[in-house]
Amino acid sequence: MLELNPGSxxxxxxxxxxxxxxxxxxxVWKALDKQLNRTVALKRLLKSGAARDEQAQKAMLEEAKKNALVxxxxxxxxxxxxxxDDEHLIVMEYVDxxxxxxxxxxxxxxxxSVSLEQAVDWLREILEGVAYAHGQRVCHRDLSPMNILLSTGGVPKISDFGIARIIPSKDVAVTPSPPASSQGGTGNPDYMAPEQARGEAADFLSDLFMIGICGYLLLTGRHPFAHPSGLFAIPELLKDESYxxxxxxxxxxxxxxxQRRFREYAAVVMRLLGRERANRYQNAQEAIDALDRVIPSVDCPSCGEHVPEHDRFCRHCGVTLAPVPGPAAQEPATVVSGAVSAEELADEGYRLVQAKRWQQAIDAYSKAIQADPNYxxxxxxxxYVYNRIGNPDAAIQILDKGLDLPPSGRDYRAGMFYERSIALASLKRYERAxxxxxxSVRLNPDSARxxxxxxxxxxxxxxxxxxxRDARDVLRIVPDHSAALRIIDQISKGSTG
Structure with a gap:
């Protein structure tokens, strides 16, 4: 039998x-990966419950491998x-x-209590992580504050995909999960969605309900299903359809x-807590957009992070924020006789992006290209829009066409290479990215983002x-770039064990 001891x-x-x-x-053990010289976490899987069955254990490990894609x-x-020694361990990122x-x-x-700004920031980041996991068809099924780690830099990280489920596309038949009571614990009973508590299979919308519980805790410091009288258990009220x-x-x-902002944020959380799936947001991005509508936000032109548009300084990199014409600077455009010019259509697209009206922005930019195919x-x-809504294939397709145009202006090509790199990276095509x-760096060597x-x-x-090397170059341009500092800190801690 495998024995783990300090120093082994x-x-x-x-x-x-x-x-x-x-x-x-x-x-879970802290360990040093000597080959990559970094600190890791090793999670040892117990040989109990479903793992006793060899086929079930194999399926569980296959799902864990797919989780590595997230x-x-x-x-x-x-x-x-x-x-x-016939035991399996999962090697994971170590969160300090x-x-x-x-x-x-x-x-x-x-x-x-958590400040309102911090609560909303953390809720949004948790939703972003879940949105990405769902985009990879991974449903967590056990989201709770115990499974959300906070790095020393204050970054929330979702952990413990141990009972996660890979949900096929809609055109693939899905076999329902057995009831929770027969699975030896498909989630924490205090954080289950109502359908899970009834023994039904969890899905992406179940994850959103669990995030709603976390959001309620962040805003209030209280569990939404903890009755103030203390006379009811949380699982009891989760199952009670009248509560x-x-x-x-x-x-x-x-x-x-x-106070107004708090009420609007609370309304987002309450919708996440809808008892019926149909009453919740239908995906994590919808909830993110709802949070963003409370305070309009923009992307920092230096580091690319998401910040409230009224901020004078980027809270991530510290750069001074100023009004910008859009993701790209102005460029002369051809005016089509009897029609709106490509430039006017692109400006309208930018206004729609600021309002998070993504499909209308796509329509406006597409019409701008029709008006002037060289714009x-x-x-x-x-x-940029396709990347923001999580459609990297469409982003690559349109950026391929833009980059096929005769070179004209370093900034435009640098920007298109940057956006295509983001799309390729989201598809795990790291070499091309x-x-x-x-x-992009060759064309614009002083671009911090x-x-x-x-x-x-x-x-x-x-x-x-x-x-x-690149993180240090970022700091040369933006000395307080917090994300670059986190990279340096992560590498430093890995190198010291």
């Missing part, structure tokens, strides 16, 4: 440090699955912080403007030296 070594590669967590599915800043990455559950408990014990959590009132002491700004911005971002994205790709490919 697995496969000549992983040096065990200490236990950092114990749960129903096994223990590479996103707000998801704990699965690096590998190893087998030692507590769980959201531990953080909320600490605040509650001292009668403190609906009260919409939380704004905390005392909030400014009037913040490069429209190709660039249309590729790296080639495109290299070209291009250098930062190249650092991220290098990090994903395990080229730590290249990632470190």
């Amino acid at each position: 070594e697995l496969l000549g590669r992983y040096v065990i440090d200490r236990v950092i967590g114990v749960g129903g599915y096994g223990a 590479v996103h800043p707000n998801v704990v990455q699965v690096y590998d699955i190893i087998q030692v 912080g507590d769980s959201l559950h531990a953080h909320l408990r600490e605040l509650a014990l001292s009668s403190r 609906q959590p009260p919409q939380p009132p704004p905390p005392a002491g909030l400014a009037i403007s913040d 490069r700004k429209a190709y660039w911005n249309l590729g 790296l080639a495109d971002i290299n070209e 291009s250098l930062y994205f190249r650092a991220r790709i290098s990090l994903l490919q395990g080229d730590l030296d290249a990632a470190l």
Whole structure:
């Protein structure tokens, strides 16, 4: 039988440090990956329940391998699955912080709460991680504050895809999951969606309900199904179709403007908590868009991060924000006789992007290209929109056409290479993505966002030296670029074990 002890070594590669967590599915150990010189977490799978059956265990491990495809800043990455002495361990990203559950408990014990801005930021980032996982057809089924880790930099990361399920496309038959009671724990009973509590199969909308519980906790510090009388158990009220959590009132002491914002954010959370699937947002992006409509937001022109449009400085990289004409600068456009010009159509597309009216923006940019097939700004911005709504194939197709045009203006080509690199990376085509971002950097060597994205790709490919070099170049341009600092910190901690 495999024994793990501090200082022991697995496969000549992983040096065990200490236990950092114990749960129903096994223990998690901190370890050093000697080959890549980085700190990792090793999760040991228990031989119990479904794992007793060899076929079920194989299916579980296959799903874990598919979970490794979920590479996103707000998801704990699965690096590998190893087998030692007939036991399987999952090699994962090591997150150097507590769980959201531990953080909320600490605040509650001292009668403190998460600030409104922090609560919404974390809720949005959790939704972004789930949106990406769902885009890879991965349904978590066990989202709770215990399975959301907070890095020391304050970045939430969704962990524990141990019971995740791969949901095929709609044209593929789906075999319903057995009832929760027969599966040995398909989720935490205090955080299950109502359909899970009834023994039905969990799906993407079940994940959204669980995020709704987390969002309620972030806004109020209370579980929405914890009755104030203390006379009811949480699972009891989750199953009670007549019970609906009260919409939380704004905390005392909030400014009037913040009270309005709180109510609007609370309304988003309450919709996530709809008892019936049809009453919830139908995907995570809809919930993200609803949060963004409370305070309109823009993408920082330096680091590309999402920030409220009224902010004077980017909260991620510190750069001074100023009004910008759009993802691309102005370019002379041909006016079609008797029709609206391509430039006017592109400007309308930009206004629609700011309002998050994505399909109408796509229509406007497409009409701009029809009005002037050589109008490069429209190709660039249309590729940007397709990336924002999670359609990388469409982004690549339109950017291919834009880049096939005769070269005219370094900024336009640099921007199109940048957007195509993002699309390729989202499809895990890292070699092509790296080639495109290299070209974008060549055309615009002082672009902090291009250098930062190249650092991220290098990090994903395990080229730590290249990632470190680009992150430092980003700091040369934007000294307080927090995302670049996080990359350097991550590499540094990995190198020190």
